[in-house]
Amino acid sequence: MKVSNGQWKEALSGKMTESLARELDIYESEIALRKQGKIDERVFAETRLRRGTYGQRYDNGQRHDGSRVQQMAYPSGDLTKGPMTMWDAPGMQRIKIPGGGLNAQQLETLSQLAEEYSDGIAHVTTRQDFQLHYVHIENTPTIMRRLAAVNITTREACGNSVRNVTACPYAGTCRDEVFDVTPYSRVLSRFLMGHPDCQNFGRKFKPAFSGCAQHACGLTNLHDLGFIAVTREENGLEKRGFAVYVGGGLGAVPYQAKLFDSFVPVEEILPLAQSIARIYAKLGEKKNRNRARIKFLVQDLGIAKFKELVLEERKTLPPDPRWTEFVDDAERFEEQPLKPAGEWPAEISEAFKNWVKTNTRPQKQEGYVVVTVTLPLGDITANQLRSLAGIVRRFTRETVRTTVEQNFVIRWVSLSDLPELYQALEAAELAAPGAGTIVDIVTCPGTDTCKLGISSSRGLAAELRKEMEETGAKFDQAVESLHIKISGCYNSCGQHHVADLGFYGVSRKVGNYAVPHFQVVLGGEWEHNAGSYGLPVAAVPSKNVPKVVARLTERYLAGRASGESFQSFVKRSGKVAMKSMLEDLTKPPAGDRSFFSDWGDPREYTLSDHAVGECAGEVVLPVEFELTAAEREVFEAQIAFENEEVERAGKMAYQAMVHAAKALVKVEMPDVNDDPDQIAIEFRRRYFDTQKFWDPFVGGKFASYFFDAHQNAGKPYTFDATRYLIDEAQLFIDAAHSCNNKLSTPVSV
């Protein structure tokens, strides 16, 4: 698209390694070949995905414009860049930032790319990456060259590969860390990138590092491979190592990582990661992508067996000097300040004081603080990136990092510089207070740009922020410290499972209309590296979510015991009470059509780009009724589980799935009886084999939850299995709602 694309290669000649330059030349050739039809679209799709070049919403060439589905008349016609992905359709470019670490030049390059190839905004993700949206495929080689020239890669930012290696952004400065994990995260990132043992995974693989166990910053519990810094004494000397966790993950059904080993010496972390990668590549699921993450392998094998296999594999690895050559340098690694240590300023304004309270954190090095730059919804403009580059040059040795809360931190700020730095951030409109508080909402892209989005997570987040700003809400400390995290769908890119108040997008049918909703997920724990996951309480219309937030925070303030956390309050109150607290908000008010569109999007809400939302058919009352009953049953299963009645909870969750399946079967076979075997057979025949129940993006994933549960019915329900079964039951019922909506909505093109 850009006229200058052909000239950048020459302009940047010699500014990157030869091998990288060659890689990018090959990628550019593949683009040319695909345009000529000489590369299969599936092969090309994987090629670009492994370079972080994603599809984006509406890239199948269709978009519902509010009244009909429009076919987008792209200049390249039917040419595709992947199955059902039009060549000219705008896409997303993900940019890996290991550990979130950046320098000023890199910030400036990102600003240029956001301006020249995207929409002027760079978006920080929940895994410390950047994303540029609305990017044309033919601009991506130039984007990659310009990034490579400043030592940034997009390689393996997507696809079935090792994704960005994340790390605590406070590493090296945190008062509670065991040691600085920065050099170890960087060396693992370099080691695994492009490693031959990491090229045959069934799905993606996400590592993370944390310097301590108690804070949230590394989120190791929700990663495929997590490292927490630990030390032990050996021969009178302190020895560095890591507690290694494996098999965590969010997604539709969240899994807590299992402890693999409480102490792995630093010189063993690379071969161990390599061994784990080899076992995952060998034994991990390949065909059924819905069970292909390593969490399923760990769950299926059990952590003891998995560990045994990994350690056997370790013995077979040919030695690699890279395993240990970094160790001495890593021990010595320490960032340096630009300015001498300072003292807290004596006189400060109220605004400055508020900002200091939420946006600064004393370092373990006396006289320095880490400053958080809050970004609304993770967005920063090109101008702000340039300003930030200037600021970090002026006050630090360019020590800036992105965070999993979609912000930046500027490290090594001398206390004496704090007022000036605040002024500089103010001038760049980057001095908003509230970092890590209830207004610092984390959200995935949702329906704005993501193909999988069900509800508008960004629209909701923007509305919540706006309402809090407009009311100028002064929150009680207990409320101020709550975390809100929003995902546009069950996949949890917004990390809703680990929020005090989590929300994920679902749809529900109200009368003849599909209505955007969010499941309210309460009781997740952000601290302790995402210590525990919340469970869904109720689905509420999107437009009622601000009222849900207001009510929950009010009730918490009024009803909490002294010093009681929100998580404890939810647990003490019980899910029945929490659900009943929201009961009147689960339905849209009669006659209010504003509920039929989502936040920030006036189009009438639809479930897909192929279907119009205005239903001409009749509401099938019996199926709606049955699905509601199934929802109630899964809720009761949650309560039973909370009361440690594991066996009963498992049975109820399974029963809820049978009920939902029966509801759909009954639409076609009114005389279906209550026999689960018959229901399963008929459901498979009528809905699974015909793909009527299939999700457009994950296929038969949700149906497989039901079939698995049916197959296992009668066996004892373990604690872990029941926990997962309850989540799966909820997702299956959500999918049954979607299926019912889809089948009762006329399709128009």
Added chain:
Amino acid sequence: MTLQHVNVKLVVENPAQVDLGPLIPIFHEWIQGQVFDELLLDVADYRHVTGGPGVILIGHQADYSVDNTDHRLGVRYNRKAAFDGSNFQRLEQAVRAALTACQRLEQEPRMGGKLRFNGQEIELFVNDRLLAPNNDASRAAAGPELQTFAKKLFQGGEYSLDYQQDPRRLFGVLMKCSEKLSTSALLQNLS
């Protein structure tokens, strides 16, 4: 020097009175109607970013937006696809597109008559740092053509050209006319 990917921003008067909210349904309707020559695709809402790109109507060949970069609210046209012709024709095309969009918004009842071009200030910039690095050489190379274009646009009225001096920013110029001109008059001048 080739001036491709020309951006134009028509600065609006009384920016504090302009509510960007109604732009969202308006832009969605523009997609419904495919009201321009360019293929219109989507709406991006960045109202939450202060001093940001505002609300953008994403297109294939070009984006339209009401943009608040530098806290100068304006109707912006961002040409993404190459445009055949001379530099003069490319400038003309981009300015005409921006004026046409601005005129539509000036006449849009949902904007309540509050979004109006201030009649004097037009920012022009080239969204490609390789084609047009922001330096003296570019200013010298593009200057004569920009002067010629300004003369036609303002039809002999007095004007000034004020170049963006920050080398980190895009090559750009603020064209400021001494008298106020309407979008209609400027479109007429370009015809």
